[in-house]
Amino acid sequence: MKAEINQNGSLGFYDPKLHTQIPDSAIDISDADYHAHISGDLRQRVGEQWVSYTPPGPTLDDLKLAKHANILTDYESAISTITNAYPQSEIDTWSTQEAEAIAYQADPAADVPFLTSQALARGITVADLATLIVTKAAAYKLAVGTALGKRQSLDEQIDAAPSSAELDVIIW
Missing domain, CATH: 1.10.287 (Helix Hairpins)
Structure with a gap:
């Protein structure tokens, strides 16, 4: 599985078995990271790693x-x-x-x-x-x-x- 954050900040997931055009900037992620993200656990890319992320609260x-x-x-x-x-x-x-x-x-x-x-x-x-x-x-x-x-x-x-x-x- 690969993931990419586009210029708008949207996260896209690509499965090489399904997608023929995958952006060069997409990085490999584990199935666990993918499932954590789609289950609502927010993830943020830090270098080549995806880590849990809690967005800041309202000002x-x-x-x-x-x-x-x-x-x-x-x-x-x-x-x-x-x-x-x-x-x-x-x-x-x-x-x-x-x-x-x-x-x-x-x-x-x-x-x-x-x-x-x-x-x-x-x-x-x-x-x-x-x-x-x-x-x-x-x-x-x-x-x-x-x-x-x-x-x-x-x-x-x-x-x-x-x-x-x-x-x-x-x-x-």
Whole structure:
């Protein structure tokens, strides 16, 4: 059996009984080395020998990138627990609802066509709907602000972590 590492770092195996064109740079390897490699035991060529090889682990920067991604996923999950109960088409109206509710509370004579039609369809007063919307908007802002602040704090901790052990204790 012969083996060769090409210019891309890929390892190729050649059996002279099967292959007619074997690169000149291929070296002889034992059946044991071949089987060790294909069974998952990584091998590295050192001179004319193949030795067990353990690739280096991820760098601290790699670990930090992964931790940032995990925290972002956890943040998005936390926000989703709030927004999953609503269709996107409704979420898209929240800023309009809040603006009209605030305008109505400031001046009950304000033109609030969205709230008026919504209140009529729900069978409640515009005043009651405006109160509900302002209350829910405040609760949403508090929840999102808290989650966002937590994510930003954890991101800062990740950036400042001097070791992988310090990263391991940073959790959502």
